[in-house]
Amino acid sequence: MAPWGERLAGVRGVLLDISGVLYDSGAGGGTAIAGSVEAVARLKGSRLKVRFCTNESQKSRAELVGQLRRLGFDISEGEVTAPAPAACQILKERGLRPYLLIHDGVRSEFDQIDTSNPNCVVIADAGESFSYQNMNNAFQVLMELENPVLMSLGKGRYYKETSGLMLDVGPYMKALEYACGIKAEVVGKPSPEFFKSALQAIGVEAHQAQ
């Protein structure tokens, strides 16, 4: 592997993941990963542009940032690219009114979105809210649409909590895809559009980012 100096030549910006990179989530707000608070501080003190890019979709950016600040991170809401606000922008642009199959913790991100008479479904890591009733509601909304739109905030298979492995949004996205014979639009990583929007926010081109 090339030495750091060489690898960073031409690099103008850095995208940082949050969960599992800056901190481990868990009871009581989680814990900072050793060295990460200092690493963020050094990056922000350097000539590099920094943007936080997360697939977190069980909580709002406000809540997430509050948690990180309590752990000692220098971070503000405006520095975070997350799937829920990205989805809201797409919904507005396309005049879509979603049925929301999401975790209550992230619902506030959709406060400005019209959810009456839904003409699409937005699915996120809903945890316990992935009941049969809620899944069936989402399914019925999709089946009644001429052009069903299913937007999925990420497509992760599972994640790890202190209590064990937990199903993420991906399996439920696949369930609705199969039930309706459609393909979901993924908002969040690994979608290239999502990374691009994070880079746009700091005015950096893809080839200048690390």
Add this chain to the structure above:
Amino acid sequence: MAPWGERLAGVRGVLLDISGVLYDSGAGGGTAIAGSVEAVARLKGSRLKVRFCTNESQKSRAELVGQLRRLGFDISEGEVTAPAPAACQILKERGLRPYLLIHDGVRSEFDQIDTSNPNCVVIADAGESFSYQNMNNAFQVLMELENPVLMSLGKGRYYKETSGLMLDVGPYMKALEYACGIKAEVVGKPSPEFFKSALQAIGVEAHQAQ
């Protein structure tokens, strides 16, 4: 299309579906489809062997047959091929102890099956029992196995009830397949083994069946 006499030349047995063919399920035990009680009686009075072949997996054969008899059908439990008993036979043959993600109505079919310390998952049309907690339990069982076995009783996308379309087992099978990176074994239609077992029960070869 060839006339009936010609089409039936060489036919020795008939497999009949139940739900949507003999009766429509619904409140109060459902209703017989016009002419079906008489058709079954004529078939059973003919030289043809008859077997009922269903993917019903929300109720036991005993309950299903009781319901059909009340609607006037001449049918007994021993004439029905259904996924749950077929799965039980496979579980016994292979020494598998399932975690059961099934509807309470069909649980009695698994009375003789050892479910301690599970080494596989059996998933069926569980309805309201498809909670996040139960899905996650099934997922965790599979992820802890060296050779994860997921058995699915059918793979239907959805079915119709008087209250509207309902998600069937297929979407939830797909969810676990994606979460664990595995492929389920389908017990029930359209699996060729399932049809074969129905034909074996009446001693008829596939080319002799209608």
